[in-house]
Every structure is written in C-alpha cells, then in structure tokens.
Amino acid sequence: MADSIFKKYLEKKNNLIKNRGILQATYVPEVLLHRDHQIGEIVDIIAPSLNKDKPSNILIIGQTGTGKTAVVNYVGHELEKADIESNNCRYIYVNCEVIDTPYSILYNISNQIITDPNKKIPFTGWSLEKIFNELAKYIDDEDRVFIIVLDEIDMSFKKNGDDIFYYLTTINEMLKKSRVSIIGITNNSTFAEKLLSPRIKSRLGEEKIIFPPYTPEQLIDILNNRIEYALYPDVIDNSVIPYCAAISAQGSGDARKALDLLRISADIAERNGDSIITSAHVDYARQKIELDAVVEVIKTLTEQSKIVLMSIIKTPSSNETGSVTTGDVYTTYIELSRNMGYNVLSQRMVANLISELDMLGIITARVKSFGRGGRTKEIDVNKVSNDVFFILSSDDIFRGVDFTFKPNKQTTLM
C-alpha cells in the first residue's frame, strides 16, 4: 500500500493549535468581554417581548469588528432560551450585505417564518407587495413578538433606498395580534444622520446603541481569553498578543482583524514546524492577509472591472507624480477592450467602475481640479502595487492578450 499523499500531515501532529475554530471571527464565545454595557442595554430594551409587549426599535452603530453582530446574536439566543416555555417571541437575523435586494430580504425573512415547505415563497416572480402581505399574514398568525435583526443595513440602503425598511417598520399597522420590532445594525456612523430619511429615522432610531472600538488593552483581554482554549500552553511568545492588539487597534479597534492575525500567525508557525509563535510570524501573517484580500477582491471583479483596472495600470502617466486621469484611462480602455474583443462601455460607466475600484481599496483616486484643464479623478498608479498587476495579469481573461500596444501614440490616431 502506497503512502497517503497526506502522509506528512497525518504524521505531523498539531503541536500549537488545539482548536482553531475558536480563533475564527465567526465563533461566538460564551462570554463577550467588554460589552457588558451594550448587552445590558439591549436586554433592557427587548425584555418586554417576553411578555408579548413590543420593544422599541434599535439602531446599533459601530465599526467593523466591534462585536455588534456577536452581541446581538448572543442576546437573541439568550432571549430564545428565556422564552422557551411561554413562546412569546421569535428572533430573526438577516445579513443585508449578503441578502441585498428588497425582494431577497423579504423572501428571506418570510421563509424563516414559513415552515410548510409547500407554502415557501419562490425566490423570484412575486411582486414585493404580495410577499409583504403574505409575510404580514404569517407573522400575525403566530401571535408573537418578532425581533428582526437587519445586519449591515447600510449596504442594502445604499443600493436600494429605504423603502423596504420603511415597510418593515410600519408593518405593525397591519398586524392585529403580533408585533414586530427591528434591530438595525450599521458600521457607518454617518448612516443615522445623513442617509436615513426623516420618515424612517424616528422609527428605526427609537433607541441608539453605540459600539466603540476596542482599546488595545481590551483586545489583549479578548485574545488572551481565546488562546486559552485555542492553543496549547506555552506556545506563544509574550510579545505576540500585544503586537496583534496594537496592529488592530491603530486601525479601528477591530477584534476580527486581531483574531485573524493571531490565527494566521499560528497557522504559519505550525506549518513551518516552529515550536513557538513569535512576532515575526505576525508580520508574515499581516502581509499574507493583505495579499489575500487583494487576490480575493480581484477574483470577484466583473470582467469589465478587470479590464478597467488593467487599463489603469497600463495607462502611461503624463506627469511626474505618476498619476493618471479618467480621460487617459478611458482611451486606454477603449483600445484594450477592442483588442480583447469585448464591447466598449461608455465613459460614464468606466467612471463608475473606477469609483468602485477606489471604494474596494485596490486603487486610490480623488477628484482633482486642473482649473481650466477641467475636473477629473486623479488616480494614483504608484499605489497600485505590483501584486495587483501580477494577480490580474494571470487572470483567465487576459490570457494571450498582447500588452505591447502603445496607447499614448494610438490615441492620437483616432
């Protein structure tokens, strides 16, 4: 019998990581450190639901990795436990970043409630009004208080406006027996002020709870708490935890980032066969995370976006700072997509795609005025790392594409 190709992994026993799941950011620990205050507030607000009274709607504001989702889900599950006998409430969670159209949000909420597989709502085809009425009917039939959590609410908001949220917050007017209260979660602090229209602002923001970023000390606590169960004893250098905490704290007090950093550091150390995790591993991990993020973003780009990104890289800069403008990129883009046999999008579209790439953090662009020279986006080519080009050029759609054309000359021909 030949050796398993996994032989070296079978033989090499894990000597650092005891339980890697605990280091995943999605893992919800038994105790949520440094969030007692927020937990208490939410509990106070939604407790009336246990007696079938409608709690106030809540708007939760805090940056990524500050424990918003974890806290809400924790409280939600505790609520269900406390309610197990009287059965007066129901907790429903929807992540609006994943489920991001009005239809899919209603569809998702409804099908969490509808148990009969024959009555489930089809994933497309119905009018919104019809789903909404159906949803209201099912909710009312349950004769309970529904706590509906809409996570990343600003994501859907940006794309679709606030209509669904308006309907959801007014659903109580259609109900005779049941009640619905909404918990909205956003990491955009300006969301509550600017994006929310007046008609929904007062409804959704009946109560507001702020999740401040974790301080470095708090992050250290959180990490220490996790490694106790996640790692074997004495496998980590003293400097590692404070280092991870410091790196993550300077950004936004992001616990998710800190955990990722620690987990990947441990991975790297273990794969290397090192017996102890050091801050050098953390440095590697940090680079790896950054690179992975770029790879991931590029992979999920649409073909047109990839072509635009390539155009940005391939556009020769006309000034000393090494930046290019929308117009320059567009001429390159026309050339490139023609060469590749793709249809050519309008300049307005390409401008949109450039803005999108900017938001994704792959490029940096800012609007700049050149006086009479016009107003345009100045795109920094230097900041586009070699990694981006390398990853991008290995993409399938660029296979066999000839990049030797000289856009700056050819534009004058047209």
Added chain:
DNA sequence: CGTCCACTGGAATCAAGGGTCT
C-alpha cells in the same frame, strides 16, 4: 474676478433574463 474645461455625481430609462400567476 469671471470664465470655462472635463469631467463628476445623481437620476431616469432601457433591455435582457430570471421567474410566477391565471
């Protein structure tokens, strides 16, 4: 100080493609 460039940013619109319903 006003002009005026080369876009930006927002919104309305269209077409195609996924469906359901009667």
Added chain:
DNA sequence: AGACCCTTGATTCCAGTGGACG
C-alpha cells in the same frame, strides 16, 4: 400564452463644480 414582477447591467441626460487661466 400573455401579463406581470424583480434584478442587473448598461445607457443617456443633465445640472454642478474646483480652481488655473486670462
């Protein structure tokens, strides 16, 4: 089969604008 509905991607239109130039 025909009427409707939602989503997505793209197009078209248009009012605005920061600031160098004259």
